[in-house]
Amino acid sequence: MKGRLWIGLLSLGILLGLVTAFRVFSTGFVLYAKTDILVWTMPLAAYIFFSLTSSGLAFVSSIPIVFGIKRYEPLEKRTVFLEIAVLMAGFVCLIMHLGSPLNVIYLLLSPNLASPLWWLAMLYGVYLAVLLASFWRIQTAQVSKTLSTLVFLIAIATSTALGWLLGLPDARPAMNGSFLTVYFPLTAFACGLAAVLLFSLAYARASGNPNPTSAAQADLYDEVAKVFGVVIGVTLVLFIWRAIIGGVSSSEVELGAFRRMMQSLSFQTELWLGLVAPFVLMLIPSVRVTTWGKVLASLLLLVGMFAGRLEFILTAEIMPFGQLGEGVPQFVSYLPTISEVLVALFGLAVMLLLYTLGERYLNLDGTQEKSEAGT
Amino acid sequence: MPKYAMVIDLQSCVGCGACSIACKNENNLSEGIFWSSKITETVGTFPNVRYHYMPTLCNHCEDAPCVRGCPTQAMHKLDNGITMHDTKKCIGCRYCMYNCPYGVISFNWEKPFKFWRDDEPVLKGCTPSPQEVVRKVNNGTATPYYNPARAETLAGARPKGVVEKCTFCDHRVKRGELPYCVEACPANARVFGDLENGTHEIKFLLGKFRAFRLKEHLGTKPKVYYIRNFNPAAYDRTKGGV
Numbered sequence: 001m002k003g004r005l006w007i008g009l010l011s012l013g014i015l016l017g018l019v020t021a022f023r024v025f026s027t028g029f030v031l032y033a034k035t036d037i038l039v040w041t042m043p044l045a046a047y048i049f050f051s052l053t054s055s056g057l058a059f060v061s062s063i064p065i066v067f068g069i070k071r072y073e074p075l076e077k078r079t080v081f082l083e084i085a086v087l088m089a090g091f092v093c094l095i096m097h098l099g100s101p102l103n104v105i106y107l108l109l110s111p112n113l114a115s116p117l118w119w120l121a122m123l124y125g126v127y128l129a130v131l132l133a134s135f136w137r138i139q140t141a142q143v144s145k146t147l148s149t150l151v152f153l154i155a156i157a158t159s160t161a162l163g164w165l166l167g168l169p170d171a172r173p174a175m176n177g178s179f180l181t182v183y184f185p186l187t188a189f190a191c192g193l194a195a196v197l198l199f200s201l202a203y204a205r206a207s208g209n210p211n212p213t214s215a216a217q218a219d220l221y222d223e224v225a226k227v228f229g230v231v232i233g234v235t236l237v238l239f240i241w242r243a244i245i246g247g248v249s250s251s252e253v254e255l256g257a258f259r260r261m262m263q264s265l266s267f268q269t270e271l272w273l274g275l276v277a278p279f280v281l282m283l284i285p286s287v288r289v290t291t292w293g294k295v296l297a298s299l300l301l302l303v304g305m306f307a308g309r310l311e312f313i314l315t316a317e318i319m320p321f322g323q324l325g326e327g328v329p330q331f332v333s334y335l336p337t338i339s340e341v342l343v344a345l346f347g348l349a350v351m352l353l354l355y356t357l358g359e360r361y362l363n364l365d366g367t368q369e370k371s372e373a374g375t
Numbered sequence: 376m377p378k379y380a381m382v383i384d385l386q387s388c389v390g391c392g393a394c395s396i397a398c399k400n401e402n403n404l405s406e407g408i409f410w411s412s413k414i415t416e417t418v419g420t421f422p423n424v425r426y427h428y429m430p431t432l433c434n435h436c437e438d439a440p441c442v443r444g445c446p447t448q449a450m451h452k453l454d455n456g457i458t459m460h461d462t463k464k465c466i467g468c469r470y471c472m473y474n475c476p477y478g479v480i481s482f483n484w485e486k487p488f489k490f491w492r493d494d495e496p497v498l499k500g501c502t503p504s505p506q507e508v509v510r511k512v513n514n515g516t517a518t519p520y521y522n523p524a525r526a527e528t529l530a531g532a533r534p535k536g537v538v539e540k541c542t543f544c545d546h547r548v549k550r551g552e553l554p555y556c557v558e559a560c561p562a563n564a565r566v567f568g569d570l571e572n573g574t575h576e577i578k579f580l581l582g583k584f585r586a587f588r589l590k591e592h593l594g595t596k597p598k599v600y601y602i603r604n605f606n607p608a609a610y611d612r613t614k615g616g617v
Contacts, residue, residue: 028483028485034484036480036481039472039473098467100537106447106449106463107466110447111448112446117446118447169440171475171476320478321476322589323412323413323431323477323479324478
């Protein structure tokens, strides 16, 4: 009964998403809170959130196969499947962001190799194909180290290329630079660890298959939580340095938008909910060993990181320049529309439905029997 | 091959906005979209106050960030230096808008010409609705003032979901005519020509006056130059005081 209700809820989310898609592509993007100033908003932030989380999951899934730390093997299958489900959610949000999605055929017919966006599109296409192949090998108990290594390398490329995409433009000095090419893979790893903990512990418990089922598994989750704490700590330090440099620097034109965003809800959510709170939770040993501690920290980090992706995009845009600044305030504000929220929920529902079906039919707890020899 | 550029004489420009209106007519621009626009600024406090007006348009940068970032080459450079856009190849990602340091690219957030799709007459029983006018004048295919010449090199009216921007009226330039904003300027404040032609007036202006371009420090090498500046204000020469 509980399972049916869950599937029903997810189906409703997808149905609402499909209705939104129909309305957006028939009426236009006026359903979004977009203008020629705020050209990228929540649908793209959701895409970045999901795609980076997928890359982070790839980092986690590479631990047992690529780096040979065998005690992480029980996580492998679930993590790889989660990567696929999360990536599909990213694709849903990306399609809802593009104005003319059918023209993507020109990515192949008329490629521009100088464009980070072209590289991202190609890398994500290959990424999905390799991920599917990798999961198939795991499913058939023939784990391929070659495919896993490829997934790991592409995940590094995609997460850094997203930093290239947002950090390249001279037009957006608040973003310009290499900071994002470091920050994105790091936070991707944090999101990957959070997703593994959340889905292995909370989701399993909710579906009536509580984890951990053995002392060895409990130790493994404790170890993941420790790594999780370390990664959040490093991220927090990087985040604080960005705030100090951006807040103290006198480059008003370059960093005025960032300073404005430091007062925003998304920035504060990323800092306090997404970084400080989970870091504190993971620092306290008595909390860290509990299931609720791990689950709460993971959930907070994911919520905070979603807000963070939005914060990064808005930082680039809220300060209009050139003729865009005519007749508008020095900073513009943003509040997502219902359609934009439904797009993010559409992606989430697709991901959760795929994962639910995977849990039900693909035995994601299963461990591999044999590995590919010599590779 | 010519390399086209434009010089805008800020001393001659009176800020009438004829360039923007001419551009909208020539290029079938929808509501809210301006390929030719302006940056205005009011400095000082009353009575020591001055209003500044600077016309803007796509700068047709030699090293155009919008072209570099476009994943499908929908935004591309022509041999004559014009930065052109291909509507068919545009995926509507808006990365060109994100990349453009001048904010001169617009996106079609919805179907163009919303006003002309309205079926409500202004005065019921007295005037036709905009939709009826379109049906009678143009068989319902375009606005009453639609310029079919624009469709020679670009979609006559750009559909929803793609970007658009100034093309230096490439369809007119191809026929040996001036961009329409240049043609329409009552003060001859806009001068258009070929940078490769050593005897062209544009070369004279660029040599005679200290021209500047917008955000030159970015190295995009814009092809819209500004010369002179109008300021009739005078002041009594003193050395100030403490």
